[in-house]
Amino acid sequence: MKRNKEANSIIEICPVRNVVARFGDKWSLLVLLVIDGERVVRFNELNRLIPDISTRVLSTTLKTLEADGLIDRRVYVQIPPKVEYRLTDTGRSLIPLIMQLTEWAQANMKRVMAHRCEYESRQAD
16 A cells, blocks of 8 residues: 555545544444434434534534535524534435445344453453
8 A cells, every 4th residue: 555655644545544534433424324314404403313422522523524525514694593414415325335334233233242242251261
């Protein structure tokens, strides 16, 4: 793999690592799924729909998803201000892949957890 000399980072020049690094956080995929389910959603609605995410983390996640072109943020100049989020075409194209990953996780979670327990018990010996 060729290394980017300016930034000295393989992540910046490798599409797989670049994308996976952006979704490696705890919330991005869930936020995308919730926005997809609601079609158009406001910040406080998202915060209610994902109750265990802090407002700071939600705000950061939304900014990252917007920067990557996966969501569109629309601000309406009114009092009080109104901001809505919706998926872009690029964001919508990711949903089937997230759903496949979700289906895989549901089908294999018991097996994965059993292997984790087995591994941890071997490490404890």
